[in-house]
Amino acid sequence: MERDLSGDACCTGRSRRNFLASAGTAALAAGVGPGTLGPVLAATPDQPDSAAPAKLRPFDMADVDLAESPFLHAQRMTEAYLLRLQPDRMLHNFRVNAGLKPKAPVYGGWESEPTWEDINCHGHTLGHYLSACALAWRSTHDRRFKQRVDYIAAELAECQKASGTGLVCAFPKGPALVAAHIRGERISGVPWYTLHKVFAGLRDGALLADSTTAREVLIRLADWAVVATRPMSDEQFEAMLNTEHGGMNEVLADLYFMTGNADYRTLAQRFSHKAILEPLSHERDHLDGLHANTQIPKIIGFERVHEATGDAAYRKAASFFWQTVAHTRSFATGGHGDWEHFFPMAEFDAHVFSAKGSETCCQHNMLKLTRALFLQDPRADYADYYERTLYNGILASQDPDSGMVTYFQGARPGYMKLYHTPEDSFWCCTGTGMENHVKYRDSIYFHDASTLYVNLFIPSTVRWADQGATLAQTTAFPETPSTSLRWTLKRPTDLTLKLRHPRWSRTATVLVNGTQVARSTNPSSYVALTRTWRDGDQVELRLEMHAAIDRAPAAPDIVAFIYGPLVFAGALGRDGLTPGADIVVNERKYGSYNDTPFAPPVLAGDPETIAGSVRPGDKPLEFVIAAADRQPVRLIPYYRVAHERYATYWKLGSADA
Numbered sequence: 001m002e003r004d005l006s007g008d009a010c011c012t013g014r015s016r017r018n019f020l021a022s023a024g025t026a027a028l029a030a031g032v033g034p035g036t037l038g039p040v041l042a043a044t045p046d047q048p049d050s051a052a053p054a055k056l057r058p059f060d061m062a063d064v065d066l067a068e069s070p071f072l073h074a075q076r077m078t079e080a081y082l083l084r085l086q087p088d089r090m091l092h093n094f095r096v097n098a099g100l101k102p103k104a105p106v107y108g109g110w111e112s113e114p115t116w117e118d119i120n121c122h123g124h125t126l127g128h129y130l131s132a133c134a135l136a137w138r139s140t141h142d143r144r145f146k147q148r149v150d151y152i153a154a155e156l157a158e159c160q161k162a163s164g165t166g167l168v169c170a171f172p173k174g175p176a177l178v179a180a181h182i183r184g185e186r187i188s189g190v191p192w193y194t195l196h197k198v199f200a201g202l203r204d205g206a207l208l209a210d211s212t213t214a215r216e217v218l219i220r221l222a223d224w225a226v227v228a229t230r231p232m233s234d235e236q237f238e239a240m241l242n243t244e245h246g247g248m249n250e251v252l253a254d255l256y257f258m259t260g261n262a263d264y265r266t267l268a269q270r271f272s273h274k275a276i277l278e279p280l281s282h283e284r285d286h287l288d289g290l291h292a293n294t295q296i297p298k299i300i301g302f303e304r305v306h307e308a309t310g311d312a313a314y315r316k317a318a319s320f321f322w323q324t325v326a327h328t329r330s331f332a333t334g335g336h337g338d339w340e341h342f343f344p345m346a347e348f349d350a351h352v353f354s355a356k357g358s359e360t361c362c363q364h365n366m367l368k369l370t371r372a373l374f375l376q377d378p379r380a381d382y383a384d385y386y387e388r389t390l391y392n393g394i395l396a397s398q399d400p401d402s403g404m405v406t407y408f409q410g411a412r413p414g415y416m417k418l419y420h421t422p423e424d425s426f427w428c429c430t431g432t433g434m435e436n437h438v439k440y441r442d443s444i445y446f447h448d449a450s451t452l453y454v455n456l457f458i459p460s461t462v463r464w465a466d467q468g469a470t471l472a473q474t475t476a477f478p479e480t481p482s483t484s485l486r487w488t489l490k491r492p493t494d495l496t497l498k499l500r501h502p503r504w505s506r507t508a509t510v511l512v513n514g515t516q517v518a519r520s521t522n523p524s525s526y527v528a529l530t531r532t533w534r535d536g537d538q539v540e541l542r543l544e545m546h547a548a549i550d551r552a553p554a555a556p557d558i559v560a561f562i563y564g565p566l567v568f569a570g571a572l573g574r575d576g577l578t579p580g581a582d583i584v585v586n587e588r589k590y591g592s593y594n595d596t597p598f599a600p601p602v603l604a605g606d607p608e609t610i611a612g613s614v615r616p617g618d619k620p621l622e623f624v625i626a627a628a629d630r631q632p633v634r635l636i637p638y639y640r641v642a643h644e645r646y647a648t649y650w651k652l653g654s655a656d657a
């Protein structure tokens with residue numbers, strides 16, 4: 001979350017506190033993006049004519065089951081955390097602002113503590129929590145999640161009734177702060193950023209948890225926004241957008257799809273930041289120095305506004321942004337940025353080893369954008385990025401033991417992952433983290449009328465009701481580079497099955513019922529199998545995983561090790577790290593927690609050939625590599641690193657050093 005009051009994000013020299021001041025940005029962006037809502041929206045009878053029809057549709061998460069895997073474990077950990085949290089504590093300041101007596105004490109961290117009073121993000125957690133409970137309900141049909149959505153929606157309706165306005169918020173002096181922001185006064189905080197989380201949570205409650213109360217509260221809130229901003233000139237509006245405002249354009253476009261009310265579409269366009277839209281729509285990368293997570297939710301909104309208006313400039317901006325961030329600005333893990341900001345890639349060596357690289361919200365939001373673009377333009381390139389970031393950014397972000405999640409996932413050699421506390425942090429990444437792990441099933445499979453796409457190799461089953469078909473995927477991936485799929489069909493059925501041939505595999509071989517039927521030597525594509533499928537037909541996809549390196553063009557001697565889609569980190573032990581010391585309150589102090597001196601191993605060799613020095617280790621998905629100054633280094637998947645020092649990037653010494 002960005003904090004500079006000017007809203008001008010180019011401030012790499014500024015302190016972390018300053019960054020945080022401005023904007024409520026995007027760090028918090030909500031978890032259910034256009035993609036997640038796609039199927040629900042597409043089924044809405046009043047979908048306006050101007051909507052650009054998506055090429056693909058996702059499956060309803062209720063039609064996908066996860067089998068045992070690290071993903072299902074992560075989901076269960078988040079479910080437990082969601083059920084531990086108390087809605088009345090998150091509602092505390094919403095009731096205060098509405099003149100009602102709170103029912104329970106407020107939570108700590110960003111929700112109330114003076115350390116973060118400059119960002120004024122009180123209440124953002126409730127929005128994420130609504131989204132997360134709606135996602136968890138859709139994924140599991142555990143009624144406790146729906147009850148929480150319905151309860152919170154009813155409480156917010158009560159706040160609207162008591163205050164006599166549609167505005168529901170929890171930051172101090174809420175209505176006055178928003179009014180001052182709209183008048184163009186200098187304020188402390190990021191009201192639209194925080195409100196976007198509430199908007200998005202209500203949207204998800206309405207669409208995923210079928211909460212009519214959430215829908216009613218959302219429409220009152222949106223109508224308040226329409227009226228409150230109507231007097232603003234375009235110039236005043238654009239000036240306001242210099243302050244972080246999350247994905248307000250996205251959620252307003254969604255509201256247009258939900259209701260057909262053109263006021264919301266107009267407001268979605270007004271909330272589209274022209275200073276960002278204009279250069280991107282001309283394929284100009286002006287991102288150096290900009291606060292990353294302030295921008296990504298705007299871009300997701302650009303894509304959504306394109307779908308609502310048909311205006312090609314929005315689509316061009318969204319796809320160009322994705323291209324430049326995913327292909328030229330990302331680390332091997334799919335993350336990006338240093339101190340939350342995009343940096344000039346020519347200065348890669350000065351930023352890569354930061355303890356404050358790769359804010360996890362940015363990966364959350366890049367996946368939302370990736371998914372939205374993939375639905376419109378189903379290229380394997382999008383799915384490749386999705387897989388890489390899902391393993392190395394999202395799955396990697398959760399402590400498998402506590403269920404808490406990271407803020408930064410930096411590459412300072414020998415540093416460690418730090419996770420939030422259950423009740424005293426409530427960072428932006430806590431919020432997006434609540435959503436990340438209860439929606440894994442939303443991006444494994446996609447379909448059009450007669451084609452089923454298999455994008456991810458995660459043990460799971462998908463039911464395709466329209467075709468009377470069920471496809472079960474059994475796999476030990478990534479421990480083995482293959483996956484098996486089995487059809488259950490009511491009758492012989494003509495369908496196309498599209499299997500992703502990932503970028504990281506030189507070949508893809510497909511067998512049907514034990515006989516080879518296709519072999520692809522074209523990585524980052526799909527193998528299409530069109531045939532009459534019969535009940536019990538068995539499909540096997542065989543891939544190849546190789547040790548390789550990933551590096552930035554500007555720093556060819558700084559490498560990360562990869563194997564298939566996975567980043568392999570040096571596992572560097574627990575010296576100086578006491579149990580529990582990686583659960584921390586304050587995300588601004590990343591880099592100073594557990595800051596005991598530590599000398600990481602030195603790896604030496606030629607970057608062109610060093611991947612050949614990687615040797616198999618004792619267990620599956622473990623490798624070793626010789627160090628120049630000590631015993632060999634154990635390499636393990638970065639997503640498995642927890643409670644341990646690690647290195648993901650290495651500056652190679654010369655072999656004779």
Ligand SMILES: [Zn+2]
Nearest residue numbers: 027361428429
């Ligand atoms: Zn964040």
